Amino acid sequence: MIWTVHESHILQAPFDASDSAFVKDFNIEIKRKFNKKFKAALTYFNFVFDDRAILVAQKHELIYADIFVAEATYKINKHHSIRIEAQHLRTGQDRGNWAYGLIEYSISPSWFFAIMDQYNYGNSIEVERLHYPLATAGYLNGPT
Numbered sequence: 595m596i597w598t599v600h601e602s603h604i605l606q607a608p609f610d611a612s613d614s615a616f617v618k619d620f621n622i623e624i625k626r627k628f629n630k631k632f633k634a635a636l637t638y639f640n641f642v643f644d645d646r647a648i649l650v651a652q653k654h655e656l657i658y659a660d661i662f663v664a665e666a667t668y669k670i671n672k673h674h675s676i677r678i679e680a681q682h683l684r685t686g687q688d689r690g691n692w693a694y695g696l697i698e699y700s701i702s703p704s705w706f707f708a709i710m711d712q713y714n715y716g717n718s719i720e721v722e723r724l725h726y727p728l729a730t731a732g733y734l735n736g737p738t
Contacts, residue, residue, distance in 0.1 A: 617643040618641070634664070659684065659687075662681065664680045676698065684716075694711070712725070
Protein backbone atom coordinates (compact mmCIF):
# COMPACT_ATOMS: atom_id res chain seq x y z
CA MET A 595 0.00 0.00 0.00
CA ILE A 596 1.33 3.43 -0.92
CA TRP A 597 0.38 6.63 0.91
CA THR A 598 1.17 10.00 -0.65
CA VAL A 599 0.49 13.35 0.99
CA HIS A 600 1.03 16.68 -0.73
CA GLU A 601 0.41 20.24 0.39
CA SER A 602 1.23 23.43 -1.45
CA HIS A 603 0.62 27.15 -1.48
CA ILE A 604 0.96 28.09 -5.10
CA LEU A 605 0.90 31.04 -7.42
CA GLN A 606 1.77 33.93 -5.21
CA ALA A 607 2.19 36.85 -7.55
CA PRO A 608 5.84 37.47 -8.48
CA PHE A 609 7.36 40.46 -6.68
CA ASP A 610 4.13 40.80 -4.66
CA ALA A 611 4.58 42.15 -1.15
CA SER A 612 1.25 40.70 0.08
CA ASP A 613 0.95 37.47 2.04
CA SER A 614 -2.03 36.13 0.07
CA ALA A 615 -1.83 33.11 -2.21
CA PHE A 616 -3.98 32.50 -5.27
CA VAL A 617 -4.23 28.73 -4.76
CA LYS A 618 -3.82 26.47 -1.74
CA ASP A 619 -4.17 22.69 -1.96
CA PHE A 620 -3.77 19.60 0.15
CA ASN A 621 -4.17 16.05 -1.09
CA ILE A 622 -3.69 12.50 0.09
CA GLU A 623 -3.56 9.36 -2.04
CA ILE A 624 -3.72 5.71 -1.04
CA LYS A 625 -2.80 3.09 -3.66
CA ARG A 626 -2.91 -0.66 -3.32
CA LYS A 627 -2.11 -3.51 -5.66
CA PHE A 628 -4.25 -6.42 -4.44
CA ASN A 629 -2.81 -8.98 -6.87
CA LYS A 630 -1.39 -9.18 -10.42
CA LYS A 631 -4.78 -8.40 -11.93
CA PHE A 632 -6.38 -5.83 -9.62
CA LYS A 633 -5.21 -2.48 -8.26
CA ALA A 634 -7.08 0.48 -6.78
CA ALA A 635 -6.51 4.02 -5.53
CA LEU A 636 -8.39 6.50 -3.34
CA THR A 637 -7.50 10.19 -3.46
CA TYR A 638 -8.74 13.24 -1.57
CA PHE A 639 -8.04 16.82 -2.70
CA ASN A 640 -8.79 20.00 -0.76
CA PHE A 641 -8.52 23.24 -2.74
CA VAL A 642 -8.92 26.88 -1.80
CA PHE A 643 -8.41 29.36 -4.60
CA ASP A 644 -9.05 33.00 -5.17
CA ASP A 645 -11.09 33.22 -8.35
CA ARG A 646 -10.58 36.97 -8.53
CA ALA A 647 -7.12 36.04 -9.86
CA ILE A 648 -7.93 32.87 -11.83
CA LEU A 649 -11.32 33.86 -13.33
CA VAL A 650 -12.87 30.44 -14.00
CA ALA A 651 -16.08 30.74 -11.96
CA GLN A 652 -19.28 32.67 -12.65
CA LYS A 653 -18.93 34.71 -9.46
CA HIS A 654 -15.35 35.65 -8.62
CA GLU A 655 -14.74 34.90 -4.95
CA LEU A 656 -12.79 32.56 -2.72
CA ILE A 657 -13.75 29.01 -3.67
CA TYR A 658 -13.43 26.04 -1.30
CA ALA A 659 -13.62 22.57 -2.86
CA ASP A 660 -13.24 18.97 -1.71
CA ILE A 661 -12.70 16.29 -4.37
CA PHE A 662 -12.90 12.55 -3.73
CA VAL A 663 -11.63 10.08 -6.37
CA ALA A 664 -11.90 6.28 -6.41
CA GLU A 665 -10.22 4.34 -9.21
CA ALA A 666 -9.80 0.62 -9.91
CA THR A 667 -8.11 -1.30 -12.75
CA TYR A 668 -8.66 -4.96 -13.55
CA LYS A 669 -6.28 -6.68 -15.97
CA ILE A 670 -8.32 -9.22 -17.93
CA ASN A 671 -5.20 -10.66 -19.56
CA LYS A 672 -1.81 -9.47 -20.83
CA HIS A 673 -3.30 -7.04 -23.39
CA HIS A 674 -6.80 -6.22 -22.12
CA SER A 675 -7.85 -4.22 -19.06
CA ILE A 676 -10.82 -2.32 -17.75
CA ARG A 677 -10.63 0.75 -15.54
CA ILE A 678 -13.41 2.47 -13.62
CA GLU A 679 -13.23 5.84 -11.93
CA ALA A 680 -15.70 7.81 -9.82
CA GLN A 681 -15.23 11.40 -8.64
CA HIS A 682 -17.21 13.76 -6.44
CA LEU A 683 -16.56 17.50 -6.18
CA ARG A 684 -18.18 19.22 -3.19
CA THR A 685 -18.33 23.01 -3.01
CA GLY A 686 -20.74 25.66 -1.81
CA GLN A 687 -19.52 28.19 -4.35
CA ASP A 688 -19.83 28.67 -8.13
CA ARG A 689 -21.95 25.91 -9.74
CA GLY A 690 -22.12 23.62 -6.70
CA ASN A 691 -21.48 19.87 -6.47
CA TRP A 692 -20.45 17.61 -9.36
CA ALA A 693 -20.27 13.83 -9.90
CA TYR A 694 -18.17 12.08 -12.55
CA GLY A 695 -17.95 8.49 -13.70
CA LEU A 696 -15.74 6.72 -16.26
CA ILE A 697 -15.43 3.22 -17.69
CA GLU A 698 -12.41 2.59 -19.92
CA TYR A 699 -11.44 -0.53 -21.87
CA SER A 700 -7.84 -0.81 -23.08
CA ILE A 701 -6.22 -3.08 -25.62
CA SER A 702 -2.51 -2.57 -25.13
CA PRO A 703 -0.30 -1.33 -26.43
CA SER A 704 -2.36 0.97 -28.66
CA TRP A 705 -6.15 1.18 -28.27
CA PHE A 706 -8.54 2.52 -25.63
CA PHE A 707 -12.31 3.10 -25.54
CA ALA A 708 -14.13 5.03 -22.82
CA ILE A 709 -17.51 6.36 -21.81
CA MET A 710 -17.88 9.02 -19.13
CA ASP A 711 -20.40 11.41 -17.67
CA GLN A 712 -20.17 14.58 -15.60
CA TYR A 713 -23.27 15.68 -13.73
CA ASN A 714 -23.67 19.09 -12.09
CA TYR A 715 -26.31 17.89 -9.61
CA GLY A 716 -25.55 20.58 -7.03
CA ASN A 717 -26.23 23.60 -9.21
CA SER A 718 -28.50 26.07 -7.40
CA ILE A 719 -30.27 26.77 -10.73
CA GLU A 720 -32.31 23.63 -11.32
CA VAL A 721 -32.45 23.88 -15.14
CA GLU A 722 -28.63 24.01 -15.20
CA ARG A 723 -28.25 20.63 -13.43
CA LEU A 724 -26.92 19.06 -16.58
CA HIS A 725 -25.24 15.82 -17.64
CA TYR A 726 -22.19 16.00 -19.88
CA PRO A 727 -21.82 12.50 -21.40
CA LEU A 728 -18.86 11.66 -23.64
CA ALA A 729 -17.62 8.61 -25.53
CA THR A 730 -14.05 8.46 -26.76
CA ALA A 731 -11.63 6.14 -28.50
CA GLY A 732 -7.97 6.51 -29.17
CA TYR A 733 -4.95 4.95 -30.77
CA LEU A 734 -1.50 5.49 -29.28
CA ASN A 735 1.50 5.30 -31.58
CA GLY A 736 4.67 4.72 -29.60
CA PRO A 737 5.39 6.59 -26.35
CA THR A 738 3.52 9.72 -27.47
